[in-house]
Amino acid sequence: MKIVVLAGSPKGETSVTVQYVRYLEKYLSKIEFKFFHISFRIKKIERDEKAFQDIIDEVQNADAVLWAFPLYVLLVPAQYKRFIELIWERGVQDAFKDKYAAVLSTSIHFFDHTAHQYMRAICDDLEMNFSGAYSADMHDLKIPEQQKKLRLFGESFIRTVELGSTMPRHFFPIKETKLDYIPGDPPTKTDTQGRKVVIVHDAKKGQTNLLNMIKRMKSSFQHEVDVFNLHDVDIKGGCMGCLKCGQNYECAYTGKDEYIDFYNKKIKTAHILVFAGAISDRFLSSRWRLFFDRGFFNCHTPSLVNKQFAFLISGPLSQTWNIREVFDGYSQWQQSNLVDIVSDEVTSSSQLDEQISSLAERCVWNALHGYKKPITFLGVGGHKIFRDDVFSNLRFVFQADHRYFKSQDLYDFPRKKDWGASFHNVF
Ligand SMILES: Cc1cc2nc3c(=O)[nH]c(=O)nc-3n(C[C@H](O)[C@H](O)[C@H](O)COP(=O)(O)O)c2cc1C
Numbered sequence: 001m002k003i004v005v006l007a008g009s010p011k012g013e014t015s016v017t018v019q020y021v022r023y024l025e026k027y028l029s030k031i032e033f034k035f036f037h038i039s040f041r042i043k044k045i046e047r048d049e050k051a052f053q054d055i056i057d058e059v060q061n062a063d064a065v066l067w068a069f070p071l072y073v074l075l076v077p078a079q080y081k082r083f084i085e086l087i088w089e090r091g092v093q094d095a096f097k098d099k100y101a102a103v104l105s106t107s108i109h110f111f112d113h114t115a116h117q118y119m120r121a122i123c124d125d126l127e128m129n130f131s132g133a134y135s136a137d138m139h140d141l142k143i144p145e146q147q148k149k150l151r152l153f154g155e156s157f158i159r160t161v162e163l164g165s166t167m168p169r170h171f172f173p174i175k176e177t178k179l180d181y182i183p184g185d186p187p188t189k190t191d192t193q194g195r196k197v198v199i200v201h202d203a204k205k206g207q208t209n210l211l212n213m214i215k216r217m218k219s220s221f222q223h224e225v226d227v228f229n230l231h232d233v234d235i236k237g238g239c240m241g242c243l244k245c246g247q248n249y250e251c252a253y254t255g256k257d258e259y260i261d262f263y264n265k266k267i268k269t270a271h272i273l274v275f276a277g278a279i280s281d282r283f284l285s286s287r288w289r290l291f292f293d294r295g296f297f298n299c300h301t302p303s304l305v306n307k308q309f310a311f312l313i314s315g316p317l318s319q320t321w322n323i324r325e326v327f328d329g330y331s332q333w334q335q336s337n338l339v340d341i342v343s344d345e346v347t348s349s350s351q352l353d354e355q356i357s358s359l360a361e362r363c364v365w366n367a368l369h370g371y372k373k374p375i376t377f378l379g380v381g382g383h384k385i386f387r388d389d390v391f392s393n394l395r396f397v398f399q400a401d402h403r404y405f406k407s408q409d410l411y412d413f414p415r416k417k418d419w420g421a422s423f424h425n426v427f
Helices: 016-027 042-047 049-061 078-089 112-125 144-163 208-219 259-267 286-298 322-333 349-369 377-391 399-407
Strands: 002-007 032-037 064-070 100-107 129-137 197-201 226-229 272-278 308-314 337-343
Touching: 002 016, 002 049, 016 032, 016 064, 016 100, 016 144, 032 049, 042 049, 042 078, 064 112, 064 144, 078 286, 100 112, 100 144, 112 129, 112 322, 129 144, 197 208, 197 259, 208 272, 208 308, 208 349, 226 259, 259 286, 272 349, 308 322, 308 349, 322 337, 322 377, 337 349, 377 399
Parallel strands: 002 032, 002 064, 064 100, 100 129, 197 226, 197 272, 272 308, 308 337
Antiparallel strands: none
16 A cells, blocks of 8 residues: 655654654555655745656555645645645646545644644545544654554554545535625725724735725725735745744844845734735635745744734635634734624625725724724633743743743733633733
8 A cells, every 4th residue: 555645844854744654654564655745845846847747646646645744823834735726726636536635733733623624625625535634742752642542543544545435525615606896986985093004915917806805995994005915025935944933033034035024014013904815725825824834933922913903805715614713813813803804705796895894994993992802712722822832842942932921921820829810811
């Protein structure tokens, strides 16, 4: 039996995730594992048709595919997302059809479920037979009990393939619901009263709905609004996972491309941030993923605190609910307020006009009043994961986070004298 491993860490062979798969390879010694370091080699894979085709040929000839990746900002790394986009762009979905698939991720369990839902949906879209998913903590491999669990996961994957089991689908093909959005009369403009509005998007020529939504949003504010297209920002590549940022928030790309300056000078200074994009497979584009991943130079420290977030989405959002969970989780992590998500899944252009006007008006009202809705499980759980990991396992690498968590009283471990109080007041 042959398993193709599509490895998603930009670190290549030194990746933590790869060590988990190498462990399985050793244990399942009769199985042939064929590794491809997708994220590490993404530029070549994208540029060189043959490099890409070699991978697809191996998938075609394999019995199963193991998608093995690290969690990057509530999903998969931008480079991995780009590879997934290429599968459709180059029309090679058939190579994956009916193959067995499993997912193995490593992380600290911060939104591993959204990354897994994303990958499950991708496997279902590729009509693969999904055998199972395994979310390992990045330190699990040192623990005998966890090693045993991993071995069982490997065995169960092999068993599914050997038995030829038929697995259920969780996600069904997306039905395109397309409305051509044609904005109507100019909107009533909302006075921003000195609040800075920034719209960030990745629209390309031909994405008419998205471009119209952005235009409409911009014209809903009375004052100057900055609009940035991520394709115009010089971003040399995805986060490499080197963790240089851990000591002092300094990114290895500093001075090498525009991203850090863009983030610090244009994004961080906004009061209202509008994120606009079109759905591409089961998330926004890999360009957007670059934006989110590269923002990790701020490590686990929220860098967009008290902003008002709005999302303008073109595409089948109602069939890709996982995206909402990611935006919600991201907003809560950033200690910002997710005002709303507006999409072009509406019954008429005038309805969308009204929704955009209302969104603009609500963003400003919230910004003026400093309103932030209370966090939910996503924010509470996320905080506790970061708090505990930055305090313990990750402290050595993430000194900058540690200083921030200490200075902001985020090490709010339960103490007997505080029982009855809540940490929510810090958000
Ligand atoms: C840019 C970046 C983003 C990350 N985002 C998440 C995340 O959203 N959730 C999480 O649990 N871990 C996150 N992590 C931690 C990694 O998933 C974890 O360290 C993983 O084991 C790294 O695996 P690798 O060595 O194979 O790349 C992130 C790490 C980096 C560098």
